[in-house]
Amino acid sequence: MADVSKLIPGQKVLLQGNEAIARGALEAGVALAAAYPGNPSSEILQTLADSAHSAGIYVEWSTNEKVALESAAAASYAGLRGMASMKQNGVNVAQDFICNLTISGTQGGIVLVTCDDPSGVSSTNEEDARFIARVACLPLLEPATPAECLSMMKLAFELSEQIGNLVVLRGLARLSHTRAGVVPGPLPESKRRPRWDPSQRWFTIPVVPRHQAMLDKLAKAGEIMGAAGVNYYDGPQRPELLVVASGSSRLYADEARRMLEAGERVGILHLGATWPLDQELILEHLARADKILFAEEVDPHLEGGVKSIYAQHVRELGIKDFFGQDTGHKPPVGELSPSRVAAALADILGLPWQEVDPAYQEKAQVAQALVAPRQVGFCPGCPHRASYWSMKQVLAADGREGIVSGDIGCYTLGVLPTGYQRVNAVHCMGSGPGIASGLGKLRDQGFGQPVISVVGDSTFFHAALPALVNARWNNSDYVLVVLDNSATAMTGFQPHPGTGATAMGQAGTVVDVEQVCAGLGLPYAVVDPYDLEATQEALYDALQIGGGLRVLIFRRLCALVQNKQGGHPWSISVDPELCRGEDCGCHRFCTRVFRCPGLVFDEATGKATVDEVVCVGCGVCAQICPAGAIKARPKEATA
Amino acid sequence: MVLPAAPFAPQPTGLERLLAEVINPGLCVACGACLGLCPHLIFLDGQVAAPDPCGLTSGRCWDLCPVAQRGGPGAAQGPIGPVLGAWQGRATARDLEGRAQYGGVVSELLALALEQALVQEAVVTAAGPRGAPQGLRVSGRSGVLGAAGSIYAGGGALGELNRALAEDACHPLAVVGLPCQIQALGAMRAHPDYPQTLERIHLVIGLFCTMNLPWRGVRDLLARHGVQAPLSRADFPPPPAGIFQVWSGGAYHELPLDQVRAISYPGCAGCADLTSEGADLSVGACEGKPGWNTILARTHAGAGLLELAAGKGLLELEPAQPASLEHLNQAAIAKRKRAAAWSEERRHG
Incomplete structure (x- = not known):
């Protein structure tokens, strides 16, 4: 990412929403920023990391979101400004700390940025993290544009210091990755000296008075935000329909109103501060309209x-018609769009509305038929494909209906055909070994199925460790497979404890998976998943042992990282004389079952062939071809 | 117009049906006839599995499976099949003692066939690295000796034969197998898409078999009795012994026969062939004469090899005792009856 500390104040630049959040934090004087990567939030911390040296701040990728926020709180207690950024799932991880921090209170400004992912485009769930503002009684800001991302970050830090509590800023996937013009302001000229006054103590007891203090802080925050100008109305004096909107939905509402040419009939109440709600402002605008539509994403x-x-x-306002999720005018699931808001406006106002021109629609359908269907899948050469292949083979040969408890990362795709649908359950970070731990304790009640838990190397440190300790402690019977590709690949190759690198590029200490296993007293072995035979033997043997938790580390560098580090050693080709094609005994085994995108079936010749543009040369497919038709030759020899 | 459903839809005769009727109901006897033909059927630690659907409606895996192809009550040539000559004998070489089964006749005949270049490779069953039996190709006496002796567990050896037949080679092969495997060989030779079986299999030595055991069941049973795998040899001594004898690491153990019966392949119950009727030579225990084999020469090729071995002094041969043959007949009849009853029971649910 770009070093946003070097932007020139007053000179308009194009910034991504996440970059603008980072710039806003720098302008607010943030001293410590921490995060665990997760789309769509990841670029915030990376931008800060890439700006850290010139800005003179500390930035880290933390092992998980809770630790990230705790680190930010440390900065706050030392009188500095701190922040933690995360995706919606991360708020769940950090929630326990949040719900206590809000009672104990804070010193230096501290901001929690959550970037929600409506439609779960890069998530395992669709969740509205705004719940945390209600649960923990925290002020909530929702920017709609990159410019607001910057300005609201500054407001959030100020607000936090004024009320002595955490402030939440909620972004959305579209905003995170949208680029728009932003005018940066100046960076602070001086830095604070960190010091924790020993007379200051931060804890949650006595609970009831502190709970009251927390509510008082929220009320005060409402007053400050009301005066900050982040809420405003845009439209006719007495609109026929009032749209109450926040975040990206404000832009969608505005666009829908323009598309329908309904500017004279529709007003938009833009809410940048959405918790606590500005009651006075809302009552004022409810009084001016009889129909109210809500435009917001997820909940x-x-x-x-x-x-x-x-x-x-209700007595002074009289009868009103409300339109939103309860009436089907706002979808309860999935991302909102200008078209969806326009459809709601048209329905309420009785206007004609056609999302797409029928002529265009017809052409689009023709074009669609020409596009080859694609499925989400592992990259060519991905070690996870080889790993799941081995798991599939071994569990079938084992024949005891083995279960694979999945987890979060690229390897979550094991639920799809690319991973041979070999994963039986996926929930949140670290839940795989936890579920496996429970299954492994059902032996005495007759549960005879072998259990494998798969976790990535980053997930291993994020949330798997407590479950592993639990399994070790209680002698749960399962096999942990650490899919160690030495990268947090799904979110953009951020470093993690196992890599030893840090966000700011300095060498950290490698936390070794083997040493952790040894420290827990767990038997472990390391195998290369590209070596199918050795992997399958090790896995089969591990499944037969039984009696407790044992660990296999499937270690092979992420194929994308390997490509950046000199690539793979093999040049792959298919000998058409040997390829069995569709004949009995194969039936397109490599392209239909193994399914690496580097292999394609040539309908003209009836044989498999290698897509040389896609194939990276990992050599795994040469091991699965029953006819020995797929040849892996050293690249040097074929160059 | 809506066309009526086809009056008869051809039933799939491939992996799907093999799974439905043989493998999933637990009737597979691990002969290996379906292995090595395609990547979809795999064999690990004594068990056949199919990780993925192959997507074809027909395949040799079904056509060759002896459990799938079981038909009527048995061949018409009497309970022990065609016999040109019946003998009892043992190998004269001392290097087979304690390693080969009974008189070591199979090992000696196989070694001779390789030595005389009647065949260039022989497919046999031997314990693999985990102790589980598996198919193995041997090409000389030392290889034969390494595989000598039985541990009475299915090893999928025909998979190795299929792999050998898939190679771009033309040298002659020998096969040693159980009755189920000899039945599968018959299906291979008759299969229109498998011409190389007729061309390349020059010698088939069949073994007598009353039942066979799944390796994983054997291993678990051994573990329950504190016996460490791998086994070097095993035997069912004739009634009324009521035991299963095993040799492991130089130590000898006896396991109760009822416990062994309980783990035997359910699929063996439908087998009507005691003596590998389709082989060139069939060899088994010689009742009442420990350390000797009963040998049935069924084809001229089999009889010729036996004659050659005797002529070279490699085998000590005597005509089979009528009482012993009668006993074998009775045992074969009993196996056919058991198989018929089992098949009948399955037909009527």
Whole structure:
């Protein structure tokens, strides 16, 4: 990412939403930023890391989101400004700390940035992390543009220091990755000296008075945010329809209104501060319109809040019609779009609306038929494909209906055909070994199925360790397979404890998976998943042992990282004389079953062939060809 | 117009049906006839498995499976099949003692066939690195000796034969197998898509068999009795012994026969062939004469090899005792009856 500390104040630049958040943090004087990578939030910390040396701040990839926020709190207690960024799932991980931090309070400004992923495009769930503002009584800001990302980050830090509590800023996937013009402001001229006054103590007891103090802080935050100008109305004096919107939905509402040419009839109440809701402002605008539509993404946060305010004032406001999730005008699931908002506006206002021109639609259908269907899959040469291949083979040969408890990372794709659908369950970071631990304790009640838990190397450190200790402690019977590709690959190759690198590029200490296993007293072995025979033997043997937790480390560098480090050693080709094609005994085994995108079936010749552009030369397919038709020759020899 | 459903839809005769009717119901006897033909059927630690659907509606895996192809009550030539000559004998060489089964006749005949270049390789069953039996190709006496003796567990050896037949080679082969495997060889030779079996299999030595055991079951049973795998040899002594004898690491152990019966392949119950009726030579224990084999020469090729071995002084041969043959007949009849009853029971659910 770019070093955003070097932007020239007052000179407009194109910034991604996440970069603008980072710049805002720098302008606010953040001294410590920490995160665990997770799309769509990852670029925030990377931008800060790439700006850290010139800005003179500390930035780290932490082992998980809770630790990241705890580190940020440390900065706050030392009188500095700190922040933690994460995706929506990370808020769940950090929640326990958040719900205590909000009671104990904070010193220096501290901001939690959550980037939510409507439709779960790069997530295992679709979740609205705004819940944390309600649960933990925290002020919540929702920018709609990169410029607001910057300005609201500065407001968030100021607000945090004024009320002595954490402030939440919620981004969305579209905002995180949208680029727009931003005018940077100046960076702070001086730095604070970190010091924790020993007379200051931060804890949550006595709980009840501190709980009250927390509520008082929230009320104060409402007043400050109300005066900050982040909420505003845009539209006719007495609109026929009032749209109450936040985040990216504000832009969608504006665009929908333009598409329908309904500027005279529709007003938009832009809410940048969405918790606590500005009751006075909302009552003022409810009084001016009889129809109200809510535009927001994922949960009906505004819808519930505004209706609650209305319920308290229904006598003076009179009868109103509300449109939103409850009436089907806002989808309960999936990402919102200008078209979806336009459809709602058209329905309410009785306007004609056609999302797509029928002529265009017809052409699009023709074009669609020409596009080859694609499935999400592992990259060519991905060691996870080889790993799941071995698991599939071994579990079938084992014949006891083995179960694979999955986890979060590239290897989550093991639930799909690319991983031979070999994964039986996936939930959150670290839940795979936890579920396996429980299964491994059902032996005495007749559960005879072998259990494998797969975790990536980064996940191993993020959340798997407590489950492993649990399994070790309680003698749970399963095999942990660490799919060690030496990268946090799914989120963009960030370093993790096992790599020893750090966010700021300095050498950290390698935390060795083997040593952790040895320290826990776990038997372990390291295998190369590219070596199918050795991997399958090791896995089969590990499954037969039984009696406790044992670990296999499938270690092979992520194929994308390997490609950047000189590539793979093999040149792959298919001997058409040997290839069995569709004949009995194969039936396109490599392209239909193994399914590496580097192999394609040539319909004209009825034989498999190698797509030389896609194939990286890992050589695994040469091991699965029953006819020995796939040849792996050293690249030097074929050059 | 809606066409009526086809009056008869051809039933799949490939992996799908093999799984449904043989493997998934637990009737596979690990003969290996389906192995080595394609990548979809695999064999590990004594067990056949199919990790992926092959997507074809027909295949040799079904056509060659002796459990799938089981038909009527047995061949028409009497309970022990065609016999040109019946003998009892033993190898004269001392290097087979304690390693080969009974009189060591199979090992000696095989070694001779290789030495005389009647065949260039022989497919046999031998314990693999985990102790599980598996198919092995041997090409000389030392290889034969390494595989001598039985541990009474399915090793999928025909998979190795299929692999040998798939190679771009033309040298003659020998096969040693159990009755199920000899039945599968018959299906291979008759299969229109498998011409090389007729061309290349020049010698088939069959073994007598009343039942066979799955390796994993044997290993678990051994573990329950504190016996460490791998086994060097095993035997069912004739009734009324009621035991299963095993030799492991130089130590001898006896396991109760009822426990061994309990783990035997369910698929063996439907087998009507005691003496490998389709072989060139069939060899088994010689009742009442420990350390000797009963030998049935069934074809001229088999009889010729036996004659050659005797002529070279490699085998000590005597005509089979009528009482012993009668006993073998009775045992074969009993096996056919058991198989018929089992098949009948399955037909009627």
